[in-house]
Amino acid sequence: MAKTVWVFPGQGSQAVGMGSDLADLAKDKFAEAEDILGWSVLGQCQSDESQLANTLYTQPCLYVIECILVDLLKAQGTHPDLVAGHSLGEYSALYAADVFDFAAGLCLVKRRAELMAQAADGAMAALMGFDRDELDQALATTEGVVLANDNSSAQVVISGTPAAVEAVMTGIKTKRAVKLNVGGAFHSPLMAPAAHEFDQILADVPFKTATVPVLANVDPTPTTDGDTLKKRLMQQMTGSVRWREISLILPEQGVDTVIEVGPGRVLAGLIKRTCRSLTLQNVETLEQVEAMQPSGKVPVECV
Known part of the structure; x- marks a missing residue:
């Protein structure tokens, strides 16, 4: 039986204005995010490009928008068979697989962004x-x-x-x-001090068994084991993002459709270069969410 994978983009895929069409359906999620972050995701998404490109804002904004799209897709009965995310996108993938809840993931992303924004000399x-x-x-x-x-x-x-x-x-x-216009040497051993501090925070967050297999950045072997997924995430800040291998493993897992959940088509483009036979779709707007639901079904409010 053919399978569908949801993939989630990371930093660099952000776009000014993203998420604005989700404001009404996801007002509670946006309010919850503002309580955790201390600032408005929608407000930052409407700011200028350089402001949104600041790591402090980019990573939480992408996570929130991608999680809201996940909620809307699931609310209409759409579900993946596997998930994967590129760098920051792995947190959205873990949320989509029910490994942790929205707030726990956002707290992790907030601290990750702070530590990575502080990185220098790389x-x-x-x-x-x-x-x-x-x-x-x-x-x-x-x-x-x-x-x-x-x-x-x-x-x-x-x-x-x-x-x-x-x-x-x-x-x-x-x-x-x-x-690249970054201050740090992300995904390299130079991030070890930041990774060590982050791992102490990550260690205290419970990881549940995933509802669908997750293909992690540092090890694309599919797994649903929460402890394994946490260990792999701990290695991510200093480890390589093995996206080419993730792409290659998709046909082996019976995947025929890739849905990129989030802004842009960066991941779809990368996967297309590696596996030309796969069907590629993108979901970044409410209109695209609605296009995937059964005819006549009304979107469910995201709470």
Whole structure:
């Protein structure tokens, strides 16, 4: 039987105005988020692009919007067979799999964003159109830089010290190499101090058995075990996002449809490059949620 996976984008997919059409149906969720965060998600989503791109705001806003879309999809009887999320999106995936509740996840995301925003003295760069063997050799022989996001065969993100990132960027042939506008070396060993502090918080949060298998960033082997999912999440801040492997495992799991829940089509594009046979859909607006429900069914208020 064919299966559907829900995938959730992370930082970089945010867009000014996202979530505005969900305000009425999800007013209680937005109010709960404001109580936890101390600021309005909808307000930040209506701010300018540079403000929304601030890690402190980007990560909680994406989590809240994605969770609300999950609630609306489930309320109309739509459910995934598997879930996965890219970096921050893994928290939305865990919420979709009922591993923790909305408030617990948002508290984690809030603290994660704070710690990552404080990170300094690191750099990241996106590389496109490269020879994989040459890249692997450069990473193996250059101290202080690692593969942060293995997104597809044609696109990766490297992370580490500014000098080491620059050395790899200029040392191998690429179609395009772009430094990312971030202050820290996310998904690298340089995040260890922040990860250690975060893990102490994460350790106290109960993780329930997932209702559907989760494909984690650091280990895409599907699992529903709460303890395993927590251990994998603890490794995420310093570990690589193995998105290419997640994409490759989808057909092996019987998946034929990928629904990207959240703003943009970044993940759908990455998966399409790796698995061209899969059907790709995107749900980021109320209209798109309604398009997936049985004819004539009225959206249920998200509470």
